[in-house]
Amino acid sequence: MSSPERPYIFYELTNSLCSKCLKKAEAKIIFQNENVYMLKNCLEHGHEKVLISTDIEYYKVCRNFLKAGQMPLRFNTKTEFGCPYDCGLCPDHEQHSCLTLLELGERCNLECPICYADSGPSKGGFRSLAEIEFMLDELVKNEGQPDVVQLSGGEPTIHPEFWKIMDLCKARPIKHLMINSNGIKIAQDKEFARRLSTYMPGFEVYLQFDSLKSEPLLQLRGVDLSETRRKAINHLNEFDVSTTLVVTLSKGLNDGEIGEIIDFALAQPCIRGVTFQPIQSAGRLEGFDPSKDRLTLGEVRQMILAQSSVFRPEDIIPVPCHPDCIAMAYVLKADGKTVPLSGLIGEDVLLNGGRNTIQYENDPAIKKRLFELFSLSQTPGSSSHAVGDLLCCLPRLEHPSNLSYKNIFRVIIMEFLDAYNFDVRSVKRSCVHIVHSDGRIIPFDTYNMFYRTGLDVAALSGRKTNA
Numbered sequence: 001m002s003s004p005e006r007p008y009i010f011y012e013l014t015n016s017l018c019s020k021c022l023k024k025a026e027a028k029i030i031f032q033n034e035n036v037y038m039l040k041n042c043l044e045h046g047h048e049k050v051l052i053s054t055d056i057e058y059y060k061v062c063r064n065f066l067k068a069g070q071m072p073l074r075f076n077t078k079t080e081f082g083c084p085y086d087c088g089l090c091p092d093h094e095q096h097s098c099l100t101l102l103e104l105g106e107r108c109n110l111e112c113p114i115c116y117a118d119s120g121p122s123k124g125g126f127r128s129l130a131e132i133e134f135m136l137d138e139l140v141k142n143e144g145q146p147d148v149v150q151l152s153g154g155e156p157t158i159h160p161e162f163w164k165i166m167d168l169c170k171a172r173p174i175k176h177l178m179i180n181s182n183g184i185k186i187a188q189d190k191e192f193a194r195r196l197s198t199y200m201p202g203f204e205v206y207l208q209f210d211s212l213k214s215e216p217l218l219q220l221r222g223v224d225l226s227e228t229r230r231k232a233i234n235h236l237n238e239f240d241v242s243t244t245l246v247v248t249l250s251k252g253l254n255d256g257e258i259g260e261i262i263d264f265a266l267a268q269p270c271i272r273g274v275t276f277q278p279i280q281s282a283g284r285l286e287g288f289d290p291s292k293d294r295l296t297l298g299e300v301r302q303m304i305l306a307q308s309s310v311f312r313p314e315d316i317i318p319v320p321c322h323p324d325c326i327a328m329a330y331v332l333k334a335d336g337k338t339v340p341l342s343g344l345i346g347e348d349v350l351l352n353g354g355r356n357t358i359q360y361e362n363d364p365a366i367k368k369r370l371f372e373l374f375s376l377s378q379t380p381g382s383s384s385h386a387v388g389d390l391l392c393c394l395p396r397l398e399h400p401s402n403l404s405y406k407n408i409f410r411v412i413i414m415e416f417l418d419a420y421n422f423d424v425r426s427v428k429r430s431c432v433h434i435v436h437s438d439g440r441i442i443p444f445d446t447y448n449m450f451y452r453t454g455l456d457v458a459a460l461s462g463r464k465t466n467a
């Protein structure tokens with residue numbers, strides 16, 4: 001009798017967390033039925049099986065998109081309890097802050113059922129100018145010239161000293177400033193939108209935009225914001241304020257609208273891109289079952305390819321800073337046409353589909369410029385130079401002269417790690433960070449798990465002593 005076979009292929013071993021106690025748990029990555037799963041074992045709470053990707057080939061291709069990490073100018077904590085209990089950034093972190101969030105407070109004019117910050121009209125308050133200045137200065141000490149700073153909340157636009165905060169940011173060497181907004185204030189107050197435009201260039205609105213329909217908005221945000229979104233985009237178009245739409249994707253709710261949302265965004269002059277973020281397990285989200293409700297980066301990428309005629313598989317590629325969690329595609333918009341950047345470059349220069357290897361390894365100049373472009377530290381506003389530089393590396397290529405940010409459109413898939421899909425191998429490369437009120441710079445993923453609510457990470461690490 002032949003030996004029985006495992007019903008899966010074991011790919012690798014990593015460390016995750018038990019979703020119940022948040023203590024470290026060894027995790028096997030396996031391939032089974034076209035999917036990638038994580039099998040975890042907590043000695044106290046038993047086994048867990050979590051869907052990690054619906055695309056085995058893409059999951060493996062991510063390993064080809066690695067680059068040497070860029071470090072911050074300083075680290076903020078010691079390596080003491082082991083990852084992820086030493087954030088941060090601790091000296092073991094592999095990537096500086098490409099994009100840093102700074103929360104202006106907990107107060108919000110919405111109370112979304114999916115809010116990871118648990119914000120609302122009667123929640124918390126606003127940070128003082130002194131606190132915000134301190135946090136900005138700590139970030140500048142880490143980064144020198146922070147690439148992208150995103151003011152978030154709660155809702156940043158309702159902070160009573162919003163314009164002073166914008167000026168504080170602009171007075172510092174921040175390359176690109178964003179506000180992460182639900183758009184209500186921008187919709188209600190045209191003058192507010194006009195004043196935002198005075199912060200251009202180097203400024204962008206990251207506009208919550210989950211659906212073109214009412215029902216998904218009611219479920220995700222608690223109110224039908226269709227009219228609010230329409231008015232906000234009209235105002236942003238009128239003053240040509242660079243805008244990225246942010247779509248929180250929920251399986252079976254709004255994931256059938258991905259293609260329509262891309263087409264809608266491409267038709268709006270002010271919109272420079274769309275970011276799709278699958279819902280993570282955090283905040284007020286109740287009834288979330290990670291075994292069936294999880295949308296993974298791989299699945300969202302497959303949905304974009306299925307629903308949009310703009311992209312081919314080689315157009316949506318892993319971002320080398322953090323390839324497991326971020327994928328990106330660029331589109332050039334000119335003369336009423338839309339052309340994916342990788343379509344201009346050519347498949348031969350990008351991926352060699354059959355072998356799934358990067359073929360431009362032999363051309364360091366192209367590789368360097370491509371990696372610079374496919375980074376969160378670029379915004380559509382800054383990327384026109386990087387796109388131009390890249391295209392100039394490809395001498396036989398015809399491309400629009402006078403390329404500006406208005407010609408650039410970018411689609412991003414950004415997946416965050418939670419207690420279910422947490423992978424210590426991946427989180428060390430996280431480049432989306434958040435400033436803690438005490439000045440630490442913490443990966444956004446671990447912040448929501450441990451540091452937002454101040455869990456005792458020393459105890460979780462198992463290294464706490466009574467001494």
Ligand code: SF4
Nearest residue numbers: 083086087088090093
């Ligand atoms: S996630 Fe990064 S900063 Fe946090 S403990 Fe791990 S290596 Fe350190």
Ligand code: SF4
Nearest residue numbers: 108110112115154182
């Ligand atoms: S998700 Fe954003 S808009 Fe909704 S309550 Fe939270 S902070 Fe406010």
